[in-house]
Amino acid sequence: MARRLGEMLLAEGLITEAQLKQALTAQKKHGGKLGSHLVAMNYLTEDQLLTGISRQLGIARIDLGSVSIDQSTLNLISSDMAYKYKVIPIGREGKKGLTVAMSDPTDMIAIDDIRFRTGFDIHTLVASETAIDQALMQYYPTSDALGKLPVTTGGNVEVIVQDPLSDTSAGGHAPDDPPAATLLNSVILDAILKGASAIHIEPFERKIRIRFRIDGVLHEEASPPIRMRTEIQSRLENLFKFDRAARRQPKISQISATINDHPVRMMAQIYPTLYGDKILIKIWNQNDLSLDISQLGLQRKAFSDLSKAISGHYGLIVFAGPHKTEKMRTYYSILNTANTEHQNVVSIEDPIEYYMEGVNQVEVNIKGALSLPTALQFLQDEDLDVIGISDLSDTAILGIATHLATRCRVYGLVGSHGTEDALTQLMNREIDIRLLAETLKCVVTQASVRKICEHCKTPTEIEEDRFVRFGIDPQKLAGRTYYVGKGCDRCYHTGYRWRQPVFEVMPVSPRIADMMIQGAPSHEIRMEAIKEGMRPIKEDALLKFARGITTLDEIAKAFS
Incomplete structure (x- = not known):
């Protein structure tokens, strides 16, 4: 199916044969989706990928951030299936149909398996992989389909997170992992993949708020129920080797980690707030x-x-x-x-x-x-x-x-x-x-300063009085093209990605x-x-x- 997707993108003129060959080689070596490799290699943007798939297959796109999915619909697809195939159920189509959002609707193996397990005829919409990852965090936050964070003792702690799409036979999750452990695992993995510099886990009266600091700006990622607060903190204290006897006291600890081949350092701080201990995890990704x-x-x-x-x-x-x-x-x-x-x-x-x-x-x-x-x-x-x-x-x-x-x-x-x-x-x-x-x-x-997102960068016009307010002579910049980011899934619709x-x-x-x-x-x-x-x-x-x-x-x- 990967080759079929590649042929579609070639037909759209979005990539070259050489680029497809390089992406297929990377996919064979590292696994994952072909489209993800093409985007990561900057051969095309996520928006171009979705447009090409939508046009070639005649499948509509969906903005997952603008829809609300009820629990009865979410129950139609199990969490392990949702994570395995990166699929989000959207709604019923009559008595026998189920509409789902996928990042790769050419994956017929996934569609056939979903059809077999649910008993529904599957109708697909296409969404970005980033948007689906965010939706998985929102709708399936306690999934046990994610990898473990096994910890070894002595010296520098090594943390290994298995790929969230891997199955148990590949060294993935254990079926009896507590929900809080798998939630924390998925949060840390997601933060690494999104380039976050910090994770904030904050307890309030009725919920827990999880936020990532990305490019200096905080974004809310998930809101697990408040009943998970103690379990999440217990898991984190075990991971970072905190003294669990010292309750309601500020604590700090750090570990070295290897997360999906990303060498990182993480430092956790815990301090008491009105509704429980706040957790701050700072992340230093060696690859950055x-x-x-x-x-x-x-x-x-x-x-x-x-x-x-x-x-x-x-x-x-x-x-x-x-x-x-x-x-x-x-x-x-x-x-x-x-x-x-x-x-x-x-x-x-x-x-x-x-x-x-x-x-x-x-x-x-x-x-x-x-x-x-x-x-x-x-x-x-x-x-x-x-x-x-x-x-x-x-x-x-x-x-x-x-x-x-x-x-x-x-x-x-x-x-x-x-x-x-x-x-x-x-x-x-x-x-x-x-x-x-x-x-x-x-x-x-x-x-x-934040950099303009390369995936949604577009030319713009700037009025001369704005230059004057910055002390710039407009004539000195005559003939230049100016840019802004229009906002996309890759930049949280801010128009900016990374810092300069x-x-x-x-x-x-x-x-x-x-x-x-x-x-x-x-x-x-x-x-x-x-x-x-x-x-x-x-x-x-x-x-x-x-x-x-x-x-x-x-x-x-x-x-x-």
């Missing part, structure tokens, strides 16, 4: 980390200034900005430039978000085993080439960092709202300001070092950097807009 600094999106001068700063034998480079995880990705990329067999690189982190082969990563403050100051004191006598410090907010830590920066490169993070704020924090500490000015080589301030970092890279020139020693205000120091050629971060964001990466609306939101 790019260690190539040329892929960060730095403009030419910013890239040159940063490269010069990290090429020296000593000095302090500070990474500033409001969001730690975004800064950490840049931090890891910069660390990786020194990750060679001839250099001794140590990174002190709280917590370790991504593993780096070849870097000596030290985790601090996990259950109080090792503090950051203690780790730094211990390392002062080591012959270091590069040391990374994930938090410079403490005066004592900054003091040690500046002394270390006289003999090796030191990369450190500061939580701030911009370059001025970062400079104020650094200069207002009770440390040797002259030593700080002499060792500080560069301040890299980072924020991010934007930067302000301030090299510390002799003039700026003198201003620091003289106690000049941070805003004057930043203005001097701009005079010397530094591009302000908002201008960097506007360049991303001019290149069709983001929108003016998103920039206005990010820098309001």
Whole structure:
């Protein structure tokens, strides 16, 4: 049936023979649906896939988000069958018919099996796989057709989630899995596949709300009944090895995981609220980390200034900005430039978000085993080439960092709202300001904007007065094409998917070092950097807009 779908898409002119061959090879190697591989390879969008299927087969499309399905209809198809074939029952057609939504209505094996098991004649509608996944979470949240999360003890915990479409013979679920366990499994798997950075499980008076943070925005995913609260928390406490005797107390723990071949780190936090404990699970997907600094999106001068700063034998480079995880990705990329067999690189982190082969990563403050100051004191006598410090907010830590920066490169993070704020924090500490000015080589301030979704990107017109409000001369951008995302299943109908970092890279020139020693205000120091050629971060964001990466609306939101 996969070949039949491929032939249909070829007939529509949506893919080439070579693309079909590559997708079929990927399907043979990894399993799954042909259409999913074609979309994942960016050979066509999900919308194009559905349009091609609909036109070739004469099958109508359905927006699952706009329909409400009653429980009597859902009961016609079991949860295991719904997950196995990715099918959602929509409604009865007379006495003998049943209308269902499928992502691949060419799958006659699935249709025949559904017909045999239900006793109904099956009428199909086509829906996106993303929409069906969301509907499965909504309508079959306690399905036992999902894989397990078996946990091994000792060292780093390994978590393996089997494919939710796999059967028991392939190493999938056990038939007696409790509903809460399978719900939590499916939630974690779904979050990984959708690129979520966090899962929020929140108890209220009559329900539990499950939300994913995707591209910085929270989206509600499921609302299981409140009776499952205790079971869900019990399963999570077992998974993360929490002390279950400590009730109604804040707790934190983390595990390493391999989920459907995705290496991830997960950190769970539990704290009491009015109707029970809230659960927050932070996710760091190793596959999301790019260690190539040329892929960060730095403009030419910013890239040159940063490269010069990290090429020296000593000095302090500070990474500033409001969001730690975004800064950490840049931090890891910069660390990786020194990750060679001839250099001794140590990174002190709280917590370790991504593993780096070849870097000596030290985790601090996990259950109080090792503090950051203690780790730094211990390392002062080591012959270091590069040391990374994930938090410079403490005066004592900054003091040690500046002394270390006289003999090796030191990369450190500061939580701030911009370059001025970062400079104020650094200069207002009770440390040797002259030593700080002499060792500080560069301040890299980072924020991010959401990227226009590539699957629903469309040209748009922008009125000239909008350019003027952003300080842009419309004539300088004449002839350019501007884009917005019209919204689709792949981007939760927001028009945005994934995030793009934007930067302000301030090299510390002799003039700026003198201003620091003289106690000049941070805003004057930043203005001097701009005079010397530094591009302000908002201008960097506007360049991303001019290149069709983001929108003016998103920039206005990010820098309001």
